[in-house]
Structure formats: structure tokens, C-alpha cells
Amino acid sequence: MRLLFSVLIVALTAPAVAQEVKRSIEPVAGDVYLMRNDFHNSLLVATEDGVVRVDPINAEAGEWLNANLGEIGQEKVTHLIYSHSHGDHASGGAAHPDAEVIAHEDAPETIHGVTPDTRVGDTHTLTIGGKTIELVNLGAGHDNHMLVTIVRPENVAFIVDVAAPKRLPFRDFPGADIAGWFKQLEAAQALDFEIFAPGHGAVGNKSDLDDATDYMVELQAAVLEGLEAGKSVDELKAEITLDAYKDWGQYEGWREENITGMARYLEESGQVG
Ligand SMILES: [Zn+2]
Numbered sequence: 636m637r638l639l640f641s642v643l644i645v646a647l648t649a650p651a652v653a654q655e656v657k658r659s660i661e662p663v664a665g666d667v668y669l670m671r672n673d674f675h676n677s678l679l680v681a682t683e684d685g686v687v688r689v690d691p692i693n694a695e696a697g698e699w700l701n702a703n704l705g706e707i708g709q710e711k712v713t714h715l716i717y718s719h720s721h722g723d724h725a726s727g728g729a730a731h732p733d734a735e736v737i738a739h740e741d742a743p744e745t746i747h748g749v750t751p752d753t754r755v756g757d758t759h760t761l762t763i764g765g766k767t768i769e770l771v772n773l774g775a776g777h778d779n780h781m782l783v784t785i786v787r788p789e790n791v792a793f794i795v796d797v798a799a800p801k802r803l804p805f806r807d808f809p810g811a812d813i814a815g816w817f818k819q820l821e822a823a824q825a826l827d828f829e830i831f832a833p834g835h836g837a838v839g840n841k842s843d844l845d846d847a848t849d850y851m852v853e854l855q856a857a858v859l860e861g862l863e864a865g866k867s868v869d870e871l872k873a874e875i876t877l878d879a880y881k882d883w884g885q886y887e888g889w890r891e892e893n894i895t896g897m898a899r900y901l902e903e904s905g906q907v908g
Pocket of ligand 1: 719721724777778796
């Protein structure tokens with residue numbers, strides 16, 4: 636007699652649970668806060684007239700914020716500013732239907748379904764509920780424009796994607812004009828501010844912007860030297876370890892992709908023969 640052992644494989648996996656998004660409001664300085672939505676940040680400025688928000692992120696983030704504005708003694712978002720128009724920062728603006736929407740003149744006509752009420756040029760100053768809010772365009776590079784928001788008197792600058800304190804830039808610079816990106820960094824360094832509030836990661840100081848610029852300069856120099864010596868991108872990924880930045884966010888995840896993107900830029904722009 637043969638015994639047949641039938642093995643029942645029971646799927647013991649738990650029912651699919653949507654990963655919970657971590658959201659919070661974190662003080663930056665004075666009346667300035669960051670809303671965190673997992674890995675994306677919005678800037679919040681609490682004024683006497685309501686909240687000025689930069690970057691809606693997505694609809695759920697906006698709904699959460701509307702329900703939690705009491706944490707900073709506020710009731711509504713009165714102004715919504717777009718730093719740029721990439722979907723991961725600029726979706727869901729409709730969560731604030733009564734807000735005045737402000738974007739740079741080079742932003743698309745509608746930004747993920749929202750039509751701006753006000754378009755600003757390369758420098759623009761708003762005075763809202765006792766706060767001074769300066770908007771400065773860094774020009775094309777990461778996107779075709781990039782509005783930095785500087786809040787006075789706190790001297791906080793909200794700079795998105797072009798740099799972040801102690802954090803590598805995103806992957807292989809998808810869709811970016813890297814020559815323009817260097818100009819954006821230069822333009823950001825020329826701004827007058829003390830505290831660097833980023834679109835991703837932790838708050839830092841202006842010196843973190845200098846460090847982020849140094850990273851890009853060192854990355855470019857190392858990749859250029861390697862390509863000129865006839866090395867392949869795979870060899871460069873193994874050799875260019877950028878040790879000074881080992882502790883930075885996304886060093887493990889994005890160092891190699893940064894090298895790939897920089898090599899592509901140097902080759903496509905004819906800087907390597
Ligand atoms: Zn972006």
C-alpha cells in the first residue's frame with residue numbers, strides 16, 4: 636500500500652494591508668512648519684489670515700492636512716504655491732478648493748488638474764497675514780522651472796529636489812538638464828536664508844546646500860575623469876565610492892544610479908570624446 640501524503644499548502648499570508656502613510660506636522664522655525672507625507676514634504680506657513688502651503692503632494696495628503704490644521708492653531712489653507720510641477724509633489728491641489736493657487740509662469744496651464752490663479756515671474760514677494768514670502772525661480776534644470784519659497788523673518792528656504800540636506804539626488808536624474816541643475820544650485824546658493832527646509836528628508840542649514848553642491852561637483856569630476864580614462868560605467872560604479880557621503884540618505888540606493896545619470900549627461904553633452 637502506498638501512502639500518499641498530500642500536502643496542503645495553505646496560504647498563511649495575512650490579508651493585504653495597504654501600507655500606512657506616515658504623516659505629521661513638524662516645527663521648523665517660528666511660524667514655519669513642514670508637513671511630512673512619507674518621503675515628501677510640504678512647507679506650511681501659519682499666518683494671521685490662514686495657512687500658506689507649498690506643494691500639495693497628493694489628494695490624501697491635502698485631506699489629512701485639512702483635518703489636522705488645528706495642530707498649528709489654524710483652520711484653512713488660504714494659499715497654495717507650487718515649487719514645480721512633477722506629479723509626486725504637485726498632485727492633489729484640489730484638496731484646497733478655496734485657496735489662491737500660485738505658480739511660476741513656466742508651469743503648465745493646469746497642474747495635475749488645478750489651474751493656477753496667479754502666475755509669477757522670476758522674483759515675486761507676497762505679504763500675507765503678517766508674513767513676507769519671497770518666491771525666486773532657480774531656472775530650468777531639475778524641471779523647466781523651480782520656485783524657491785523663502786519665509787521672513789524666519790529666513791527659511793523651501794528648496795525641492797534640486798538639493799536636500801545630506802541626501803543624494805534622485806536616481807539617475809530622470810528628465811533633468813544637468814547643466815541647468817548646476818546653475819540651479821548656484822542660484823540657490825546666492826539666496827539669502829539660514830534654514831534649509833527640503834522637499835525630501837530632514838531640515839538643515841544653508842551649509843547643507845553647499846555640501847549638496849560639492850557632492851554634484853565631485854560626482855561630475857570623478858565620472859568625467861573615469862570616462863576620459865576609457866572606463867565603462869560599470870567600472871565607474873565600482874570605483875567611484877564617494878566615501879565622504881557614505882552617511883547620507885540614499886547613498887546605498889542611488890549612488891550607482893547617480894553615476895549612470897552623470898555619465899549619460901557627460902556623453903550626450905559631448906563633454907567626453
Ligand atoms: Zn521634481
